[in-house]
């Protein structure tokens with residue numbers, strides 16, 4: 365099944381590379397400088413590379429949103445309320461129990477259903493909540509004149525910074541869990557191969573009749 369057209373693969377590889385650079389430079393900014401300690405990259409260099417990568421990531425993000433509006437890929441991100449929690453529970457149960465018992469995936473991939481319920485909710489929260497928040501707070505840190513002076517007696521810059529690092533933390537956590545769940549295809553490498561070739565291997569596809 366051809367599930368990952370070229371534009372998604374292009375967006376995704378750039379996004380992943382930029383994320384890695386942003387995490388390394390973000391952590392370097394946080395830890396470098398204390399008692400001459402340098403974590404991977406010096407402070408000034410970290411700031412420069414963090415800003416450059418963030419600007420490219422933002423443009424790439426706009427490309428992702430536009431792509432999902434223009435093409436039919438956006439439909440995979442529509443969350444339906446019907447059976448939302450029970451479907452999520454089924455998928456969680458599969459990841460924590462069923463797959464170790466050799467059960468079949470409860471939501472096999474089809475052309476109409478690229479993501480299982482857990483993938484869908486985590487991708488929606490990541491792409492349409494956490495990423496916009498990290499981008500908006502990042503713009504605030506880059507242009508402090510845009511940030512309100514204070515809110516309920518707390519400095520606006522402090523709140524913006526807190527939002528930025530909290531979202532950055534969750535996104536880093538997402539990436540680790542995401543890479544792990546991407547190893548849970550039929551074979552550990554099959555989903556990664558799909559993101560390179562564009563094709564979700566049919567061996568990962570369980571016939572609906574099996575269920």
Ligand code: HEM
Pocket residue numbers: 367368372376379380383437440478483487490491535539542543546555556557558559
């Ligand atoms: C080295 C880092 C990464 C690797 C190896 C990786 C791997 C993959 C793989 C194999 C898939 C296809 C399987 C699937 O559909 O779930 C995928 C899809 C996806 N990944 Fe990643 N990923 C990485 C980083 C990221 C990051 C940082 C984000 C977002 C912040 C992200 C967001 C997504 C999204 C939204 C999809 C679905 C795209 C679509 O088909 O519409 N990934 N990733």
